Amino acid sequence: xxxxxxxxxxxxxxxxxxxxxxxxxxxxxxxxxxxxxxxxxxxxxxxxxxxxxxxxxxxxxxxxxxxxxxxxxxxxxxxxxxxxxxxxxxxxxxxxxxxxxxxxxxxxxxxxxxxxxxxxxxxxxxxxxxxxxxxxxxxxxxxxxxxxxxxxxxxxxxxxxxxxxxxxxxxxxxxxxxxxxxxxxxxxxxxxxxxxxxxxxxxxxxxxxxxxxxxxxxxxxxxxxxxxxxxxxxxxxxxxxxxxxxxxxxxxxxxxxxxxxxxxxxxxxxxxxxxxxxxxxxxxxxxxxxxxxxxxxxxxxxxxxxxxxxxxxxxxxxxxxxxxxxxxxxxxxxxxxxxxxxxxxxxxxxxxxxxxxxxxxxxxxxxxxxxxxxxxxxxxxxxxxxxxxxxxxxxxxxxxxxxxxxxxxxxxxxxxxxxxxxxxxxxxxxxxxxxxxxxxxxxxxxxxxxxxxxxxxxxxxxxxxxxxxxxxxxxxxxxxxxxxxxxxxxxxxxxxxxxxxxxxxxxxxxxxxxxxxxxxxxxxxxxxxxxxxxxxxxxxxxxxxxxxxxxxxxxxxxxxxxxxxxxxxxxxxxxxxxxxxxxxxxxxxxxxxxxxxxxxxxxxxxxxxxxxxxxxxxxxxxxxxxxxxxxxxxxxxxxxxxxxxxxxxxxxxxxxxxxxxxxxxxxxxxxxxxxxxxxxxxxxxxxxxxxxxxxxxxxxxxxxxxxxxxxxxxxxxxxxxxxxxxxxxxxxx
Numbered sequence: 201x202x203x204x205x206x207x208x209x210x211x212x213x214x215x216x217x218x219x220x221x222x223x224x225x226x227x228x229x230x231x232x233x234x235x236x237x238x239x240x241x242x243x244x245x246x247x248x249x250x251x252x253x254x255x256x257x258x259x260x261x262x263x264x265x266x267x268x269x270x271x272x273x274x275x276x277x278x279x280x281x282x283x284x285x286x287x288x289x290x291x292x293x294x295x296x297x298x299x300x301x302x303x304x305x306x307x308x309x310x311x312x313x314x315x316x317x318x319x320x321x322x323x324x325x326x327x328x329x330x331x332x333x334x335x336x337x338x339x340x341x342x343x344x345x346x347x348x349x350x351x352x353x354x355x356x357x358x359x360x361x362x363x364x365x366x367x368x369x370x371x372x373x374x375x376x377x378x379x380x381x382x383x384x385x386x387x388x389x390x391x392x393x394x395x396x397x398x399x400x401x402x403x404x405x406x407x408x409x410x411x412x413x414x415x416x417x418x419x420x421x422x423x424x425x426x427x428x429x430x431x432x433x434x435x436x437x438x439x440x441x442x443x444x445x446x447x448x449x450x451x452x453x454x455x456x457x458x459x460x461x462x463x464x465x466x467x468x469x470x471x472x473x474x475x476x477x478x479x480x481x482x483x484x485x486x487x488x489x490x491x492x493x494x495x496x497x498x499x500x501x502x503x504x505x506x507x508x509x510x511x512x513x514x515x516x517x518x519x520x521x522x523x524x525x526x527x528x529x530x531x532x533x534x535x536x537x538x539x540x541x542x543x544x545x546x547x548x549x550x551x552x553x554x555x556x557x558x559x560x561x562x563x564x565x566x567x568x569x570x571x572x573x574x575x576x577x578x579x580x581x582x583x584x585x586x587x588x589x590x591x592x593x594x595x596x597x598x599x600x601x602x603x604x605x606x607x608x609x610x611x612x613x614x615x616x617x618x619x620x621x622x623x624x625x626x627x628x629x630x631x632x633x634x635x636x637x638x639x640x641x642x643x644x645x646x647x648x649x650x651x652x653x654x655x656x657x658x659x660x661x662x663x664x665x666x667x668x669x670x671x672x673x674x675x676x677x678x679x680x681x682x683x684x685x686x687x688x689x690x691x692x693x694x695x696x697x698x699x700x701x702x703x704x705x706x707x708x709x710x711x712x713x714x715x716x717x718x719x720x721x722x723x724x725x726x727x728x729x730x731x732x733x734x735x736x737x738x739x740x741x742x743x744x745x746x747x748x749x750x751x752x753x754x755x756x757x758x759x760x761x762x763x764x765x766x767x768x769x770x771x772x773x774x775x776x777x778x779x780x781x782x783x784x785x786x787x788x789x790x791x792x793x794x795x796x797x798x799x800x801x802x803x804x805x806x807x808x809x810x811x812x813x814x815x816x817x818x819x820x821x822x823x824x825x826x827x828x829x830x831x832x833x834x835x836x837x838x839x840x841x842x843x844x845x846x847x848x849x850x851x852x853x854x855x856x857x858x859x860x861x862x863x864x865x866x867x868x869x870x871x872x873x874x875x876x877x878x879x880x881x882x883x884x885x886x887x888x889x890x891x892x893x894x895x896x897x898x899x900x901x902x903x904x905x906x907x908x909x910x911x912x913x914x915x916x917x918x919x920x921x922x923x924x925x926x927x928x929x930x931x932x933x
Contacts, residue, residue, distance in 0.1 A: 203250035206264060208236055210245040211298035211306070215913070218245075219254040221263040228264065231272030231279055235265040235308055244308045246273065246297045268308055273301065274510045277547045282508070285540060290905050290925045291533045299533045300508035304486040313490055314483045315379040317353035319366065321346040325374035338365045346375055353377075354481055358719065387498060388470045391442035395467055400436070404429055407575040408436045411553060417546050421522075421567040422555040423815075424577025426783020430555045431461070433577070434518050435468050437553065442471055442498050446515030450501045451537060453524035455479050459722040460747065461501055461520075471498025476506035504529065504537035507544065517545050522554035522563060523776055528930040536928065538563070557783060558776035558814050561822055562832040568822075587754075587785050587792035589810050591801040601697035602689035602757045604797060608701060610753060615705050615734055619752040619790065622736045623694065624781045627758070628711040629664075630656035630693045631686035634673070641678030642687070647885040655713070656692050666884035689758070691737050698735055708733040710742050740777070746784060754785040755795045763803050766879070767932055768830055771805050775817050778809050829894070831928070835901045838929040839891040840878070843921035846887035850875055852917035853891045859911050860893060865904040869896035879933040886922070890932075901927075 206228045207217050220236050228234050228247045235244055242265060254261060272279065278300075286296040298306055305311060321329070321343065329347055333340040342361055345351050356366065369375045400408070403424075411420055424430045438448045452461055455477045466473050474488040474497040488509075491497035495512035502509070504527050507517075519527070519541050527537040538554065545552035554563055554572070567574040597604045602625065611621050631654040634643040643652045645663035652661035654672065662669040675682050686693070695709045708724060715721040721741075728736060731750055736742065762774040778796065785792030798806060808817045826833050839856055843849045853875035860872050871894040878888035895901035905925070912918060 201252065203252060205251050205254050205261070206234065206247050207249040207251060208234060208245040209248050209292075209294035209297055210236070210238060210243050211294050212238070212243070213292060213295060215292045215909075217248055217293065219251075219256060219261055221258065221261045222250075223263050226264055226267045228267045229269065229272060231274060232267065232269035233273060233305065233308070234267055237262050237265060244268065244306060245294060248293070266308075269311060273305070273311065278508070278510050278544070281540070281544050281547055284543060285533065285535055287906070288902065289533060289535050289927050290909060296533050302482065302485045302489045304482040305489075309486070311486075311490065313381060313487055315381045316483055318350040318378050318380050319346050319353065319356060319375050320350050320378060322373055322376055324372075325369075328372075328374050338362070339369055342366065342369055343374065350378070354484070357481075358717065387442075387445070387472075391469050391471050391498065392439055393468055393470050397468075398429065398432055400432065401429070401579055403577050403579060404433050404436075407433050407577065410573065410575060411437055411551050412440060414551065416551075417549045418551050419542055419545065419566075419572040420551065420553045420575055421559055421563055421572045422553050422575045422577065423559055423564075423567075424555065424557060425580060426557045426779065427580045428557070428577035430520070430557075430577065431464060434520070434553070434555070435465070437516060437518070437551075438465075438469070438499065441515035442469060444515065446513045447492065447495065447497065447511050448499045448515060449506065449509070449511065449517045450499065451507060451517070451519045451527070451541065452501065452503060453521045453526040454741065455503060455721070459725065465499055465501065469499065472496060473499045473501060476500060476502035476509060478503065478505065504535075507537050507541055514548050514550060516550055517541050517552040519552065519554045521556055521780075523556045523558050523560040525773070525930050530931065534924070534926045534929075536930070539928075558779045559818070561772055561818060561825065564818050565822060565832040587782055587794050589782060589794045589796075591806055591810060592795050592797045593799075593801040594797050595799050599689075600701070601693050602797075603694075603697065603701070607755055607795060607797060610793075610795060611702070611735075611755075614753040614793075615702065617752075618750075620728070620731070620734050620736060620748060620750045621753045621755070622738065622742065622748070622751050622781075622784050623698075623755050623757060624738060624742070625689065625691055625694055625757045626739045626777075627688070627690045628692070628713050628739055629653035629662070629690035630696075631690055632688040633686070634661060634684055635687045636676035636678060636681050637683040637685045638681040639676060639679040641676050643673060643677075643684075647883070649880055649882045653690065654686055656696070657713075665880060691739065694737055694757075698737070702735060705734040706732065707735040707737065709737045711737075711739045712741070715741070742784070748784055750790070751784050751792070752790050753793050753795070754781055755797065756781055757797050759796065760799055763798075763800055763805060768825075768828070769930070769932075772818075772821060774805065775809055775814060775821075779814050835895045835898050836928060837893040837895070837901060837905060838926040838932065839874075839893070839923065840888065840926065841875075841890070841921045841923040842883075842886040842888045844886065846877075846889075848917060849887050849889045849921050852915065852921045852923065853889050855915050855917060856891055856912055856923075859908055859915070860904065863904055863908050865900060865907070868900050870894065870900065870904060892932075 204222055206220050206222050208220055209217050230247050232247055233244055234247055235242055282296055282300055286293040329343055342365055407422060422430055441448050462473060462475055474491045476488045492500045493510040500506055519538050522538050529535050542552055566572045592606055594604045614621050633651045634654045643661055645652055647668060648663055648665045650663055650665050653664055654661050659672055660669050661672055691709050691711050695707055698707045710724055728748060759774060762770045782794040785794055841849045841853050857872050860866055874891040875889045878890050881888055
C-alpha cells in the first residue's frame, strides 16, 4: 500500500519532525529533499520516514509542494552518522541534516553539476582595446582582464566588477559570456605521477606499513615532530587506496593550509583533487560535493565541513594537525570534526590517521591506553636539524612595540645572512586599547565587557567580540582630555615599527585583516616562499603547517597571558602553539633558532618546553588532569545562556541545575558547577551565564542529557532566554 504521509526533518530549532500529506503525483524517498509549506514560508527538508498514519488529524496536515530528489542525498552510512551526530551533540535532526548540505542544496537547487560563467573578449572588443576607453576606467579594467584569455565570473566578483559594467560591455558587443560545465577526466590506471619522491626513513616506512597492514577500521595517532615528513606518510598511505579505485579524505584545520597541501597532492597524483572549505562560492562547493559523491574526485581536501561530504567509495581518512581547536564547530551543531571523523571511519570500516606534532591530550590518552595505535616520527626529514630554543627575560628591558634590544640584534644577525625572520603575535590591530593619559579612561565597547581595539590602517576602533566599529575618538569620554594613548601592541603596530627599524628589509603581515580578499592569503604565502619578504609577522594563521625553508629565526612576542589563564586547557594550547610556531624554523638545511620573550622565564611550563619535549609536558599534564578529574578522565557539557536581563538568565540556569540534580542518573558521579557569569559576561548587548555538567563517562552524560533536555525545554524561562548545549566544549569562554 502506497504511503500517504511523509515525515520531514526541517532546518528549524525544534527537536521534532513534521508530517505532510503526499499528493498522488509526487513520489518522495527517504533521505531525499522535499519542498514544504511551513507557516508563511517554504522550507526545504529531508524525508525521514514514509507512513500511513499521523498523530494529527489528516485535515490538519498540509501537503508537500515538490519532491527535489530521486535518490537519497547521502549514502546509508553517512545518513546514520548524521543521525548519531544529532543524538550525541543533542541538536535537532533537521538542523543537523541541513548543516551537512551545501548551500545550493539547502535552497532547493538541483543536485547536479552547475555550469560556471566565463567572460571572453570579442573581435570588436580587441579593436576597441587598441583605441582605448578614455575616462571609462571600470570598462578598461574589465577589457584588460579578458584580453589575455577567458575570465571566470567569480574572478570578476573578486575584482569587485559590477554587473552593470559587464552588461554595458556585453551590450556594446565587446565581451561575451559562455557557460562552461566542469570537464572531468577518468582516473588513469597508475594514480601516482612520475615525480621525484623523497626517500623514506625507517620510522616513516614502519608507520606506512602498520596502517596498510590492516585495511579495515583502525585509528592511528601519527605523532611526528615538526618537519618530520608527516605529509609524505599521508601521500604514501593514499597511493594504494587510489590504486584500488577508492577515494581519500584529507582534513586540514584552516583554509590557509589548503593551497600548499593541494599543490603537493596534485603534483603527486594523476587523479582529480577537489577542495571544500568556507571560502568557496555555492557553485564551487556544490560541484566539489558532487564530484566526491559521484566518484569523479579521487581526493578531497578540506576543513571540518568536508567531513560530512558523501563519497562513492571512501578508503581512508586523514586528519592533519588533529589537535587544532578549529576542528570544533562553535555554533549551531557544535561537533568536533576529529571525533566525528573517527566515528565515520568506524562506520565505513576504513583506517583513519590523526597526525600532529602536539596531539591533543584526549587523543594522546587514547593512544597511551591502547585505544588508538601510536606511531612515532622522531627525526626531522632530510637534512633539517632540531631548532635551538631559548627564553629571553624582558623584565626591566625597554620594549619598542613589543621588541626587546637583544631580539632586535638577533633579528639583524639572521637578516644580514640572507634569511627570513618570523615574529608571532596573536593580536591583530594596532593596539588592544585606547586610554586617556590624564584620567585612565579606556575606550570600551558599549555592547560587550571588552575594550575596543585600535586599527590604524582603517582609522577606526573595533570590538573583536561583537564586530561593532566606529571612527577613532580624539577626546576622552571621562575628563574631556585630548591626550589619548595606545596601550599594548598589535600586529599593525609591530609592522609599522619594523619598517622603521629595518628599512632595508620588506615586512609582510598575515592576519585576518590583511587576508580578507579571496586569494590574498595564497599570493602572500607564495611571495614569502619566493623570498620577496624577509620579515614575517603573523597570528595563529601563520603558525600551522606552513613550509618556509628560509626562516631561521622564530620569535614569540607576548604569550605571558596564557601562563596564568583560568581555562584548564590554556597550558596545553600554549605548549602546542610553542611547538607549532617553533616548527616553522630550520625546516631546510639551515639551522633554526626559536626565541620566546617573557617576563616569567622561571615558569615551570616554559622550562619544561625548553628543556624537555612535548611528550614529557603531555604526560605531566595528563597526571594533573587525572588528579583534578578533568578531561579526558571525565566528560563535560557546557550550558550557555544569554538574554537581555542578567537575573533572568541566572534564574533559568538555576532551574536547569535543579532539573539535572533531581535526575536519578546525577547520583552516578555527576557534578553540576554553577551557574556563573561567562568570562565575557556581556557580549553584543546580551548578558551571558554558564553552567557546567561533569560526568564520569560519555554514556552517563548522554543518558542524563537525553532524558533531562525535554524537561529543560518545558521550563517557564526556556523560551525567554537563548540557551545552547556544548557537548565536550573546547572553549569555556
